[in-house]
């Protein structure tokens with residue numbers, strides 16, 4: 001069955017690759033991006049591959065955009081089968097937890113953790129039974145992996161995102177909506193850099209699987225490479 005799937009931060013990187021794969025499978029992709037030119041360019045890139053999607057202007061760090069996105073999706077589609085909270089930032093000045101200032105901390109938490117919470121709140125009324133929420137997280141947010149010493153505020157934001165995923169999973173389970181977090185691994189994107197070992201196709205694979213597998217999914221879990229991993 002074709003699904004209606006909204007992906008945030010879908011103009012490039014893992015989000016764009018997920019949009020490309022999902023549109024290629026025949027799903028109705030809502031390609032959300034904060035910048036109109038970059039959003040349109042992404043649509044044009046899909047069109048060059050013979051693929052179509054709908055573009056939605058959505059800056060996840062703008063509170064006014066959450067309800068606006070819900071209004072647009074309701075008007076144009078009537079429901080949303082899958083929400084992929086993919087947009088994220090990793091700031092170059094995020095190097096030392098002992099000196100990280102409030103602007104860096106607030107911006108990183110707002111984009112990477114609080115926006116996925118509030119956007120999910122806004123869109124949850126449109127999710128039917130069987131609906132899914134996918135949080136694009138990171139092993140950097142794990143509480144069982146060794147602490148790596150890299151981008152500490154980013155890692156804390158993903159720990160918070162994982163906690164939010166578990167709470168949302170609990171809150172939505174009676175409606176048969178699953179909420180799961182996933183780690184794409186270290187991926188060659190603008191964020192991951194050129195030395196990362198994984199391609200965007202590898203990075204998007206578990207996300208696409210969580211969005212579309214016909215198998216029943218557990219909820220409130222953390223995945224990498226289509227397998228559950230510890231929080």
Ligand SMILES: NC(=O)c1ccc[n+]([C@@H]2O[C@H](COP(=O)([O-])OP(=O)(O)OC[C@H]3O[C@@H](n4cnc5c(N)ncnc54)[C@H](OP(=O)(O)O)[C@@H]3O)[C@@H](O)[C@H]2O)c1
Nearest residue numbers: 009013014034059060061087088138186187189190191192
């Ligand atoms: N790459 C990795 O190795 C890796 C590893 C683990 C987890 N992840 C996670 O995977 C996700 C995608 O990362 P990526 O590697 O594909 O990074 P990327 O290439 O830098 O792409 C990030 C995307 O997020 C968007 N974005 C940032 N802030 C936004 C906002 N306020 N509103 C809307 N969109 C916003 C960006 O839009 P603009 O183009 O407008 O900036 C871009 O489309 C992130 O959540 C990241 O934390 C990545």
